[in-house]
Amino acid sequence: MAELNLIVVTPEKTALETKAEFVALTLFDGEVGIAPGRSPLIGRLGYGEMRLRSGGTTTHYYVDGGFVQVDDNVVSVLTGKAGPAGDLDPAEAQKNLEAAQPLPSNTPELMEIRDRTVLQARGQLRVANRA
């Protein structure tokens, strides 16, 4: 069976380069599952979990926004930060969320900034709690 080639790159390093049977990623507005043979895709990632199934085991990662490009069974994930879900600290994520919620939101721009920060903290919290 065809396999997916998953490459996760951050500006600092190639965080992960592996084969997988199935990859699920959090997109900006939902979740996408990618199996071998997926038609070419460019997606905007949200803050959340990346699940990766390979040889019957599922591994969880946290991906901090960015993009995904699928082409010819190669899944490239471009993100600012990526790491195993277990590395996140739920207490810190909770603190970030609490810090983000009272940010001012009286203009559209400020609201956007606040929403983004809240979403990021929520994504971290969700992944951290599940790990």
Next chain:
Amino acid sequence: MANPRQLDKRRKSIKNIRKITRTMELIATARFKQAMDRAAAATAYTQRMTQLVADLAQSGLEVSHPLLEAREKTEKGVLLVLSANRGLCGGYNSNIVRLAQAKQRELSLEVPDLDVVVSGKRGINGLKFRGVPIDDTYTHFEDKPAYEEVEAIADQLLDSYATGKLDRLDVVYTQFHTVARQEAVVETLLPLGSLDVGKADEKPQKPGTAKQSSGAPAKMYDFLPSAESILEEVVPTSFKIKLFKCFLDAAVSEQVARMVAMKAATDAAGDMIKAISREYNRARQARITNEIMEVISGTEALA
């Protein structure tokens, strides 16, 4: 005639200095290699990013974003100066400081409210000495700037740009061309101007993509959620990458500059030791000859 003992003392101290500069050279070389590897890793990211932007452009998307357009009036600007925390790296810091001061003078005529933000102790002190007002400083960037730390600054800048608290951002840093050539430059990062994330060093990759697009029919990509939404994210990300690249370049250049400066210092110390040794031997010989002369003239007087 010089005192041989004094000469010997000097020679010893220069030998010690040479030991230190040689060690510093080795350290700088090791750090340079590390910094270079990090820069190479960042290139992998920028290449993929360039590819993504190219694919996005193929879908016939109109590229427009607030970050790409110049503001009508620039009221508020930020001049970000990237220098080193440490000295002993040749002209690295002084070049940056000189350029930053010139740019500050030039910009303050155009931009009424200009903030000067400096990273690196040397730059802070240099600009302070020259009487340039500094509004904010960072000293936590060493030879390995972390993306997370740069991103925090980038986010802050982007947020103030979005809310109209910032109209223009210029960065003064040392661009790394080759090991033999680094250059202090000023780059305007906000407004962004164009989307090409990669600079000159990404060029070799382009012919490959061109071939692909001319040979095979263009790939039809699914855009999730939409091409516009992706572009909305691409633009800030490419800004962050550009800023990160500035920090990486500055770090690599600093190590190269230090390596070169310490090599020159080691070589100069070697030359100096040679010259002093020669002088010392001559002085010692002169003294011996003198003593023999005294002994001979003494015996001659007795005879």
